[in-house]
Amino acid sequence: MSLIVLTECLAAPGQEDRLRTALEAMIEPSLDEPGCLAYRIYTDPNRPASMVVIEEWASPRALEKHYTTPHFRHAKQVLELVLAEPMTLRRPMTAPSS
Template sequence: MTLTVIAGFEAKPGLEDDLRTALEGMIEPSLEEAGCLAYEPYTDPNQPTRMVLIEEWTSTEALDLHFTTPHFEHVAGVLDTLLVKPFTIRHLIDPETR
């Protein structure tokens, strides 16, 4: 099973670069985690304050462990100061891999 996660973010005006930097700083340590297959941030070209992070994980257990890592806990605290509202998370599973 592959679990795809789409996390949505909206930066406070003027803090777009700070949000991008925070999300990009998560790429390397997340990809080093067991179970992380992909971790890529994207910016909405029409609204640069909006960004998404598309992740792929081998299991919900691997994702749950990710949420306990020091780098995730650090960025979660930073995001509190950068975002207009809390970020959203959607979990998607390919029905053919169940």
């Protein structure tokens, strides 16, 4: 069974583009990681500063390894500069089997 991770981000005023760029830069390297099944970014059309990342991982181990990658560490540094508040990470849960 896979894990779903939902992360909510709110950009500081004027930082929406930097937030979007930082999150989009995570897509390709994350999808290249073993165990990454999906990595999607959504922007609230009514509130462009609000973005959500939905990730699906094959296992807790794959997710933990993701947190140690250079692209994750870089994004974390950028997010610390552009977020209006700490991001909200929803606890991983089991995805339904197909």
